[in-house]
Amino acid sequence: MADWLAALDRRAELRAKAGLTRRLHPRPADDQMTDLAGNDYLGLATHPDVIAAATAALSAYGLGATGSRLVRGSTDAHRALEEDLARWLGTDGALVFSSGYLANIGALRALVQPRTLLVSDAHNHASLIDGCRISGAETVVTPHADVDAVAAALGAAPGRPAVVVTESVFSVDGDLAPLARLHAVARRHGALLLVDDAHALGLTGPAGAGAVAATGLAGEPDVVVTATLSKALGGAGGVVAGPAEFVRHLVETGRTFIFDTALPPAVAAGVHAALRLARDGDDLRTELSVRVGLAVGRLRAAGLTVSAPDAAVISVTAPGPEAATAWAADCRDRGVAVGCFRPPSTPDSRSRLRLTVSAGVPRAAFEQALDVIVDTAP
Secondary structure (H helix, E strand, O other): OOHHHHHHHHHHHHHHHOOOOOOOOOOOOOOOOEEEOOOOOOOOOOOHHHHHHHHHHHHHHOOOOOOEHHHHHOOHHHHHHHHHHHHHHOOOEEEEEOOHHHHHHHHHHHHOOOOOEEEEEOOOOHHHHHHHHHHOOEEEEEOOOOHHHHHHHHHOOOOOOEEEEEEOEOOOOOOEOOHHHHHHHHHHOOOEEEEEOOOOOOOOOHHHOOHHHHOOOOOOOOEEEEEEOOOOOOOOOEEEEEOHHHHHHHHHHOHHHHOOEOOOHHHHHHHHHHHHHHHOOHHHHHHHHHHHHHHHHHHHHOOOOEOOOOOOEEEEEOOOHHHHHHHHHHHHHOOEEEEEEOOOOOOOOOOEEEEEOOOOOOHHHHHHHHHHHHHOOO
């Protein structure tokens, strides 16, 4: 009976030899680390207005939603958040899920019908990859940001329903997908476009409405937008936004919506407060842009290979998985938290540090953190 545990130990040993061991690093409430790893881009997770809104809802509703959205889990806080999300994103409707991961899986399942072809970018997030797999639809994975390859895949399946699946700002290297060209190709072939706007929402577009809005695609009938509420909005949960008919379809058929306990009302209320701050947060977005430019310039001047970010994700190449792990550990030992991405989490088998720039980190601490990254580079 212990054979299966021994097999797991052996697999752990192989991962360790390849430099792929992963460990949890719990942080205390009074954590003093300079955070260049989390996703609180605008520093709203601890904003007094957000905390106050969440606290008031916690007192009113209690800790949890107490049920799924279709049973007892829908509250006024959920409804108000969804209505404001739809207005902000420029869509007919929006539906909140308990996580961005479940939102992506639910959206993809709901878009698939018999003979549907999914055309998915090679650098897409794991939630989109899993959504494609779980949907059961035939999936063609195209080279990263290759519009011609997408057109070829759609052209090879004439008459079939199809969905082009992409992130807007990609979560690993922080580059922006060619959304306008992807939409034009999709529309020419009668396909839909699904865009995960997680790393652009709050950071780009008019009033921070995201990359879909920035491209002028908000509200298009053949575009579906997903996002997590845990990045620039500093909370938790996910959203699917698009035509009212599709939102209704999700409510009535979406398994990751129907059979999941709802997002806690306190989180919904806190996220709603963060949305209002993000919508009026042009000063925060300006500061963030300045910091991204500062970081790229400092790291490149030190001879490091750095991505050209389109939002607030910066990728810094490491020589290999073991070097990346050691580099991240050295940064952590000197009080700087950075992301460490290694195969198989990277789509191109390249190891790197992933830095996420936040306007909530004090400027002096941010600049000092860049020095630490340079000083500890392998």
